[in-house]
Amino acid sequence: MEVTGIDVYNVELPIAEGTYDWAGGNSYATFDSTVLRLRTDEGPVGWGEVSMLGSSYLPAFGKGARAGVEELSSAVLGADPTQPAVLAADLDARLRGHPYVKSAFDVACWDLTGKVRDAPVADLLGGRFGESVELYRAISQDTPAAMARSVARYRDEGYGKFQLKVGEGPVIDEERIRATREELDDGHVLDADFNTGLSRHEAVRVANAVSDVDVYLEQPCDSYEACRAVRRQTDLPFVLDEVMTGLDSVVRGYEDDAMDVVNVKISKVGGLTRARAVRDLCAEFEVAMILEDTWGSEIATAAIAHLAHSTPAEARFAATDFHNYNAVTTADGAPEAAGGTMAAPTDPGLGVEPRMDVLGDPVAVYE
Template sequence: MRITSFRATPVAVPYRREEVWAFGRRRGQVSVLLEVETDEGVTGLGEAAAYPSAEIVLAVLRGLEPMVLGADPRRIERLVRGIELVGTWHHVKATSPAIAAVEMACWDIVGKLCGQPLVNLLGGRFRDRVEFFYYVAAGSPEQVAEEAARAASAGFSTCYLKVGADDPEVDLERVAALRAGAGDSTLLRVDANEAWSPGAAVRMIRRLEPYDLELVEQPVSGRNLAELAYVRGRVGVPILANEASWTRYDQLAVINAGAADVLSVDNQMDGGLLNLKRSAGLCEAAGLPVVKHSLGELGVALAAAVHAIAATPNFRYANQGYAALLADDVTEGFGAVESTVRGSLAVPEGPGLGVRLDPERVAKYAELFRAQGERFAFHDPAAVSAPLALPKF
């Protein structure tokens, strides 16, 4: 069997409410859908988050053609190692989502060939459902409380909120509103996206401790693990590494530095599902749990993640998902919007990823990308024009 061609389709799917974090905002999800065709008529699906942009993902996919076309999609390790080493793509992290999409499509092909859901090829079911948190969009305290109440009534066990506002008092008001809206039994996780200095992080986390936080995600720079370890040693809330732990090499450094209690892992940021499994294995050997990070996923990449998480023991926390933000999806019957029931997703039963694209919605959102793609980018024009600094204070 050989790969004969692949087709990349960028799509833009609106959010129900804008995503806002310490240094920017997005009004929707841009992903590049990948269809990998073979000489035996089996087509595999993949998806790459448009990180850092759809144009870069598409350029990387074009660059991968000489190494992918003609390759056997069943020899996944060999194919990916050729891309990383012969193609020298392992030096540039921005290439990872495109490589991950190719690897994902190959897994879909293999599963379809043997008539098995991907979870069975990655170790079998350790769990039947995969838990996700409810992403509470930043807003006024009243809006935050309303969204938190909605999450609790829908049965989500965990609410997630971005902090790192220019005024720390705004963060305190929002987290208080989050607790008030979610109630006492819901877990609360906050993410500063590196916005704080070590001293500010310690002060802020101590002031937030009365709200019984589950985790604080990346309170300080991910580039200085000594700072992260400093904060971890001075607060009572467990620390989740994210920007510090996007690849398995980064995770090894975080473990060695004793810088976090929990680590984020992400197949799209580390070039594939096999590397996600390797990341989780590293952390398990160190006695640490992991959570799945997301740059934003539609149904294809979401299904791939669910298969991998379901087959891996140490995903002990709710994972990052976009069900609360997405207004729609591009798959038939499986996606963040349709399939999240009381905060979790069942593992797809069909062969491979177990999902199919909805041609009408793919066409609709491909046209939206062509017409308005620049409006869905990561950057916030207002933030770009402001005098930015990391950390904020």
């Protein structure tokens, strides 16, 4: 089997709650998504998606994804999509860095491989651990009272874990953490995600101020070194995200005892092939994981669900159902979140069927 065509689609994903807000004054009403379809000489097709949180979150952006697809299209055409690891190595040789560009190709290859083998991607990634995976709900940055109301609403919908978007300043962040924690009982988990928004000294102030609160602290500063310094001055459990970009960074963090949880984003590391390697290393190190992506619709969420469901339960901190944050549906068959959990689809491949009326016409075709 070989890839004979690449169809590229560009979809805007409007936020159901109006905007999604986090540290650094970032506020978006829509996110740019790039969807790929790989066509083959034998008929089956594979779907992949990459969607970025704007252009200031990571060194990646929507138009860059599509430019990268054009750059790599010649390497993908003629390749065997049922050997994702082989193609991933070839793409790394063709283009240094830019893992988010490669991610959509890689996910599409896993979708195709599952269809050819008549197996869900979760089975190919290691099998299903348990009936479902626990989700977290991200709470967009707002006033302490508004964020507390959001936590209470999603708590009542069955979510048990919450990622609080903070990172504006020591005083207001402490207020947000305390106000939201008051809405939860001992069985709920609260993760204060600073998204690199604070300086080292500000992060230390927050950590000291909430030392009596049951809360995780996630990526308070931009650099690994600053985060590690904050980690050494608090007894609260620590999560690293933006600086965890692959196997090397996980090994360094483990050796430095710099984190208790790692946020594994599929597109941040280059796709499911690389994410599986990071996942397996973290599980071996007994470092728990948040399993997700940088955003996406039903296609990206399905990939998240397959990765998370094939992760040993004791290594899973939480996963994300990003398609439920959007006001548009791009595919049928996506994981349904119920009671704060979701399960990977059981149909072959990713188990989703894109809605062509939503995707529209391709913005680029390579053959």
